Amino acid sequence: MDEVMADPIEKFINLYNQEFALDLKLEALHGKEIFEAVPQEHSHKVWEYINAEGFFRDLTVIPGSQDVIKALTEKYQVFIVSAGMEFRNSLIDKFDWLQDHFPFISWKNYVLCGDKSIIGADIMIDDRPKNLRTFSGERKLLFTSPHNVNLVEFERVSTWQEVAEKLL
């Protein structure tokens, strides 16, 4: 979900700039995790914001994800797998967000987990190399996100249009 279907980075930057009257820009995250892009004394803010109730409830939808995933459901059995278990308060927010923005996917196909190595599927689209590395399926697509731009290990997709070109 995060950084593939939903945009938590934009929300983090907005909250952070508002609290500290700063002007952190998306470009500063190139090749980095969020907590590496802020001064060390602010790195705990990442966890504070993300753990708060409601953080995941109103994230912006990543452009193209709705249309392309809808088309994918006509060709594939699509499951939405999120490693949201790290953040207890994210669970219901993620459920409600999916109901709002992806109403064409049943709750039967939602999976909230901690470690995605338990998932048995054929294709995985993910922004995290750790999830792709432990995936046993035949095809792994790395969805571009600031933290993974320097990685060359996987087949890369930078937009949902590229996903459509590869899978539809």
Added chain:
Amino acid sequence: MDEVMADPIEKFINLYNQEFALDLKLEALHGKEIFEAVPQEHSHKVWEYINAEGFFRDLTVIPGSQDVIKALTEKYQVFIVSAGMEFRNSLIDKFDWLQDHFPFISWKNYVLCGDKSIIGADIMIDDRPKNLRTFSGERKLLFTSPHNVNLVEFERVSTWQEVAEKLL
């Protein structure tokens, strides 16, 4: 989780008997789903109770599950997979219940899903034949629960002691 590690049936019976001043007994559920064991005009109560916030928060732990699952974690990689996605309000209750009663299992190994066919594992212990039927792993253990007592399709375990004898 439900009817294997946690006991929602006992709680349902208590709530139901309290609301209607009745004396529904566990034996009446033999070979039946809960909603089949109550008069038809009360069958919606099953969903009403189960959908309420807090229903899954204080369920009784199934005897033996803590000790045997702890021992299993020393021999296997154990994931707790619950099809709780059907009940939005169960998600955080289930998370908190696991933290309380199974503190030796990391949140990394929790999975809340709708359809367990997405799970890739070697052994599944479950009370629901539908979950075992779609499971691709090598061993399927049906954990006895009132609704499944007449089923002969799977290798059966009726207590956690039996699980220990088979898997430890």
